[in-house]
Amino acid sequence: MGKYCIGVDVGGTSIKMGLFTTEGELLEKWEIPTRKENNGSGIIQDVADSIREKMKEKNMDKSDLAGIGMGVPGPTMADGHVIKCVNLGWSECDPAEELGQLLGVSVKIGNDANVAALGEKWKGGGKGHDDVVMLTLGTGVGGGVILGGRMVAGKRGVGGELGHITVNPKETEFCNCGNRGCLEQYASATGVVRVAKKLMEESTEETSLSKLSEITAKDVFDLAKAGDLVAEQAVEVLGEYLGLVIANVTLTVDPDVYVIGGGVSKAGEILIRVIEKYYQKYLCITSARARIVLAELGNEAGIYGAAKLALQE
Numbered sequence: 001m002g003k004y005c006i007g008v009d010v011g012g013t014s015i016k017m018g019l020f021t022t023e024g025e026l027l028e029k030w031e032i033p034t035r036k037e038n039n040g041s042g043i044i045q046d047v048a049d050s051i052r053e054k055m056k057e058k059n060m061d062k063s064d065l066a067g068i069g070m071g072v073p074g075p076t077m078a079d080g081h082v083i084k085c086v087n088l089g090w091s092e093c094d095p096a097e098e099l100g101q102l103l104g105v106s107v108k109i110g111n112d113a114n115v116a117a118l119g120e121k122w123k124g125g126g127k128g129h130d131d132v133v134m135l136t137l138g139t140g141v142g143g144g145v146i147l148g149g150r151m152v153a154g155k156r157g158v159g160g161e162l163g164h165i166t167v168n169p170k171e172t173e174f175c176n177c178g179n180r181g182c183l184e185q186y187a188s189a190t191g192v193v194r195v196a197k198k199l200m201e202e203s204t205e206e207t208s209l210s211k212l213s214e215i216t217a218k219d220v221f222d223l224a225k226a227g228d229l230v231a232e233q234a235v236e237v238l239g240e241y242l243g244l245v246i247a248n249v250t251l252t253v254d255p256d257v258y259v260i261g262g263g264v265s266k267a268g269e270i271l272i273r274v275i276e277k278y279y280q281k282y283l284c285i286t287s288a289r290a291r292i293v294l295a296e297l298g299n300e301a302g303i304y305g306a307a308k309l310a311l312q313e
Contacts, residue, residue, distance in 0.1 A: 002022070002063060002064045002065040002066040002067075003021060003022060003064060003066070004019060004020065004021060004022065004027075004060070004064055004065055004066065005020050005021075005022055005065060005066045005067050005068065005069065005307045005310040005311055006018065006019055006020070006051060006054075006065065006067075006068045006069070006306075006307065006310065007020060007068075007069050007070075007071075007119075007302070007303035007304060007305065007306030007307030007308075007309075007310065008047055008051075008068060008069065008070040008071070008303070008306050009070075009071045009112065009115070009302030009303050009306055010034065010043065010047075010070060010071065010072045010073065010088065010112070011034060011073065011087075011112075011302075012034060012036070012073060012087035012088065013033070013034055014031045014032065014033055014034055015031060015032050015033075015034050015043070015046070015047060015050075016029065016030075016031045016299070016300075016302060016303050017029065017030055017031065017032075017047070017050065017051070017054070017303065018030075018300070018303035018304070018306075018307060019054065019058070020303075020304075020307040022066050022311060024122060024123050024304070024307070024308070026300070026303075026304070028054075029300070029303060030050070030054065032046055032047075032050050034088070036087075036088060036089055038089075039088075039089035039090065039091070040085070040088040040089040040090050041089075043088060043090075043095075044095050044098045044099050044102065045102065047070075047099060048099055048102035048103055051068070051103060052103070062103065062104050062105050065105050066106075066310065066311055067105060067106040067107065067108065067310035067311060068099065068100075068103070068105055068106070068107045068108075068306075068310050069107070069108050069109070069110075069115070069305070069306035069307055069308065069309035069310035069311075070095065070096060070099065070107060070108070070109045070110075070115075070306055070309075071109075071110055071111065071112035071114075071115030071116065071302045071305060071306045071309075072085055072088070072090075072095065072109060072110075072111065072112055073085050073086075073087050073088065073111075073112045074086065074087075074088070074090065074111065074157075075111060075153075075156065075157030075158050075161075076109055076110050076111045076114075076153060076157050077153065077156075077157045078153055080094055080095075080096040080097060080108070080109045081093075081094055082094065082095060082109070083156075083157055095109060096108060096109035106310070107310075108309045108310055108312065109309075110151050110153065110305075110306075110309055111144075111151075111153060111157065111160070112142070112302055113134070113136055113142030113143055113144045113160060113161075114144040114145070114146075114151040114152070114153060114159075114160050114305075115144070115151070115302055115305035115306050115309060116134060116136060116142070116144055116261065116297075116301040116302050116305050117132060117133070117134035117143075117144025117145065117146050117151070117160070117259070117301075117305065118144070118146055118151055118304075118305035118308050118309060119297055119300070119301040119302060119303070119304030119305030119306070119307075119308060120132065120134055120259045120261065120295055120296065120297055120301050120304075120305070121146045121149070121259075121305075121308075122304055122305065122308040123296075123297065123304050124259065124295055124296040124297040124301060124304070125257070125259040125261075125293045125294060125295045125296045125297075126146070126256075126257050126259050126293075129255075129256035129257050130146075130147075130148055130149045130256065131146065131147050131148070131253070131254075131255040131256045131257075132144075132145075132146040132255055132256065132257055132258075132259060133145050133146070133160075133162075133246075133249055133253065133255045133257075133258050133259070133290075134146075134258070134259040134260075134261060134295070135162055135163075135187075135242070135245075135246075135258065135259070135260050135261070135262075136261045136262040136295075137187055137188060137189065137260065137261070137262040137263070137264035137265055138188065138189060138262035138263050138264070139188060139189055139190060139263075140163055140176065140184050140188050140190075141162065141163030141182075141183055141184040141187050141188045141191075141262075142162075142163055142262070143160045143161060143162025143163055144160045145159060145160040145249075145253060145255075146255075147253060147255070150312065151309070152253075162183065162245060162249065163182060163183050163184040163187075163188070164177050164179065164182045164183070164184060165182065165183050165245050165248070166179065166180075166181045166182060167181060167182070167183050167186065167241040167244055167245060168180075168181035168185075168186070168241070169181050171185065173185065173194075183241055183242070183245050186237055186238055186241045187238045187241055187242050187264070188264070189216070189217040189262075189263055189264050190217075191238070192217040192220050192221075192234055192235075192238055192264065193215050193216065193217055193220065195234045195237050195238070196209055196215060196220045196230065196231065196234040197215065199230050199233050199234055199237075200230055203229075203230050203233075205229045205230055207223075207228055207229065207230035207231065208223050208226075208228050208231075209223060209228065209230055209231060217263070217264050217267075218266070218267075219231075220234050220235065221235060221264075221267040221270060221271070224270065225270055235270065235271075235274055236274060238271075238274070239271075239274030239275050239277060239278050240278045241278075242274075242275045242278070242279075243274075243275050243276070243277065243278025243279040243280075243281065243282055244278060244282050246258055246275065246279045246283075246290075246292070247278075247279055247281075247282035247283040248282075250279075250283055250289070250290060251283070251285070254290070255290050256290060256291075257290055257291045257292075257293060258290055258291070258292045258293070259293055259294070259295050260272070260275070260292060260293070260294055260295060261294070261295030261297075261298075261301060262295075265294050265295055268294065272292055272293075272294065275292055276292055279292065
């Protein structure tokens with residue numbers, strides 16, 4: 001078995017790659033642009049060419065590699081079949097098989113959010129735990145479920161899509177998925193801003209948010225920390241819906257730990273406290289609750305998780 005593995009994190013703008021030892025030490029990372037023209041038909045060839053170039057640079061043979069793992073932004077079946085990656089233009093394809101044939105190396109694949117969760121379980125906020133659930137609060141809300149150390153993708157590849165759990169059936173605006181009232185509409189970076197703007201319109205309270213030409217999620221949290229009532233209310237909405245989802249996920253899979261990542265997680269302890277407040281409110285059946293922690297790997301979670309995926313039997 002080879003001493004090294006490679007993790008590949010395919011994003012809509014760039015493809016991040018990392019060369020690791022099989023123990024999980026990141027030796028080198030690099031990235032290439034994602035060429036989405038012609039429905040992303042050249043992406044896998046670009047990945048193969050880049051890996052070949054790196055192996056040549058390091059005087060490595062394919063026998064030195066234990067495997068390659070890859071995270072992609074879309075539902076992925078357990079057998080590696082990708083149903084659809086809207087951001088890449090892919091539909092009904094087998095990118096792991098294609099990359100494996102090009103390089104002559106074993107390739108495993110998973111949904112990017114599940115793969116990031118695996119990375120946090122291996123070397124990040126979930127280290128030392130076999131049962132980890134991750135929520136990534138970015139432009140959208142991604143989720144990943146790791147049970148017994150393995151990703152749970154489900155029968156149709158949508159296991160762990162926690163951002164699209166319905167938390168408010170009375171919502172009138174649509175989520176990007178076509179539903180109304182998804183967690184993503186309240187707990188993502190764009191969702192926090194959306195909620196804050198609605199509260200500004202409805203509130204009689206003075207708020208410093210009204211002085212900003214463009215509001216960001218960071219602004220909302222910074223002002224909440226400073227005691228701005230409208231910003232505090234927006235953070236409470238986010239916390240309530242996240243706490244509700246985490247309570248319900250606990251009643252379904254009961255993990256050891258929840259890891260919160262993505263850009264919104266940079267808010268830090270104020271975010272953890274408000275989630276825990278509502279997690280406690282909605283989970284009354286037991287006083288023993290999973291810990292909620294911040295992610296530790298940042299943008300590298302995807303390559304770490306992909307590398308770990310490459311090593312799994």
